[in-house]
Amino acid sequence: MSEEIFNNKLICEKQNCTGCMACKQICPHNAIEIIMDNNGFEYPVRTEECVQCGLCTKICPSLSDTLNEEKFSQIVFACRSKNKDVILKSASGGAFTTIVQAYCDNNYAIFGVEYDETCSPHHSYVLDKKLIDKYRKSKYVQSSVGNSYKDAKKMLEEGRKVLFTGTPCQIAGLKNFLNKEYDNLLTVDIVCHGVPNKQTLKKYLQYMEDKYKSKVKAISFREKIYKNKEWDSKCIKIEFENNKTIIENIRKNLFLRGFHSQLFYRESCYNCKYANPKRISDITIADCWGIGHIYPDWNVHEGVSMVVINSEKGQKLLPTFEKECECLKLDIEFAKKENARFREPTKMNPKREFFFSNIDNMRFDKLINKCVPQKRMRHIIGRLIPKNIKKIIGGKLNGKKI
Ligand SMILES: Cc1cc2nc3c(=O)[nH]c(=O)nc-3n(C[C@H](O)[C@H](O)[C@H](O)COP(=O)(O)OP(=O)(O)OC[C@H]3O[C@@H](n4cnc5c(N)ncnc54)[C@H](O)[C@@H]3O)c2cc1C
Numbered sequence: 001m002s003e004e005i006f007n008n009k010l011i012c013e014k015q016n017c018t019g020c021m022a023c024k025q026i027c028p029h030n031a032i033e034i035i036m037d038n039n040g041f042e043y044p045v046r047t048e049e050c051v052q053c054g055l056c057t058k059i060c061p062s063l064s065d066t067l068n069e070e071k072f073s074q075i076v077f078a079c080r081s082k083n084k085d086v087i088l089k090s091a092s093g094g095a096f097t098t099i100v101q102a103y104c105d106n107n108y109a110i111f112g113v114e115y116d117e118t119c120s121p122h123h124s125y126v127l128d129k130k131l132i133d134k135y136r137k138s139k140y141v142q143s144s145v146g147n148s149y150k151d152a153k154k155m156l157e158e159g160r161k162v163l164f165t166g167t168p169c170q171i172a173g174l175k176n177f178l179n180k181e182y183d184n185l186l187t188v189d190i191v192c193h194g195v196p197n198k199q200t201l202k203k204y205l206q207y208m209e210d211k212y213k214s215k216v217k218a219i220s221f222r223e224k225i226y227k228n229k230e231w232d233s234k235c236i237k238i239e240f241e242n243n244k245t246i247i248e249n250i251r252k253n254l255f256l257r258g259f260h261s262q263l264f265y266r267e268s269c270y271n272c273k274y275a276n277p278k279r280i281s282d283i284t285i286a287d288c289w290g291i292g293h294i295y296p297d298w299n300v301h302e303g304v305s306m307v308v309i310n311s312e313k314g315q316k317l318l319p320t321f322e323k324e325c326e327c328l329k330l331d332i333e334f335a336k337k338e339n340a341r342f343r344e345p346t347k348m349n350p351k352r353e354f355f356f357s358n359i360d361n362m363r364f365d366k367l368i369n370k371c372v373p374q375k376r377m378r379h380i381i382g383r384l385i386p387k388n389i390k391k392i393i394g395g396k397l398n399g400k401k402i
Pocket of ligand 1: 095140167192195286
């Protein structure tokens, strides 16, 4: 399909389409299909069956202003679960698990993101909180929402309590799809710097399978590793069918290098309207970057969540946070200063176009080395290390600044 025909069939402008797929799920004529663009990103497009009813454009979050205008004074705090096992199994400090503990008593459904057998993330739900382990840890690829907004609606209508977690654009998609408030719905969004697509991950995994001569059976993008008396929460772990396991940090790992240098996100991520302190959901969860600057005993790499309560519904969960976690109240200005994606969208890496034009004809390692040379990684890693740690290690770097 030519670029022009593709663009004409889209529901909103390509650079604004987040792929939330609310349009696909609302269409009563089944007249929207998902098509991949040349870079491997999925877009909803109208098919011949379209009767121009306009429902899809009416509910598209990119064509309307869906940000939370509730007059609620946001509550921001840092937290880490008192349960060390929860911290180890979670991406940050276990905020998601605490929300589950607080909200899900009986007759509930929890929606989250899990991997399928090809390591592709997708939304699903569980009706038993003992099964949330598969939702823990960040999957650094856009998840397929499938029919999850429809499923959530059905359960809400049946009177079940629904906890829906996702990226802010997915929460916007759900809310517009539902088009009314439900007392029995609690939404949780993550602070998000952008999502790569499944094709890019597939290319990377293919490269790793060729290199290690075995199929990848599991991947984790946020392993917490304790090495040389230091925690590192930004390690990738890849398990192969031949029982080999690779653990690499952000400096070494090719996928993480591309991911953390904004190289291969979806186009809309670079002008994301949800990368903003005004949030779309009842509760926002994130990594508590910068916490060590004000509380040196708290190490974000060991696992500290930042939680932002955005509504009265969310506020009701506070007693459980106080019981299950160590909590420290924070100022919203701290969140804006320390967490860039809570403040503004990510900037596009100038090599993005080069990356996608060459992904099919260059080896993954060569392509990443070309787009994100190690020198540039030094700068990125420098930005991620707290200032006090930089001071301590500064002397060990032979006078070179990070
Ligand atoms: C793509 C992505 C980008 C992120 N970028 C940032 C950032 O820039 N700054 C920041 O502070 N935090 C970011 N986070 C959030 C952070 O990594 C943690 O997920 C968050 O702090 C929750 O920690 P936890 O310990 O409570 O989570 P866990 O218990 O590990 O739970 C993880 C939660 O994230 C959801 N989730 C996992 N993968 C996805 C996905 N692909 N799409 C939608 N939902 C998903 C799960 O359903 C679950 O609810 C990002 C997460 C993702 C998935």
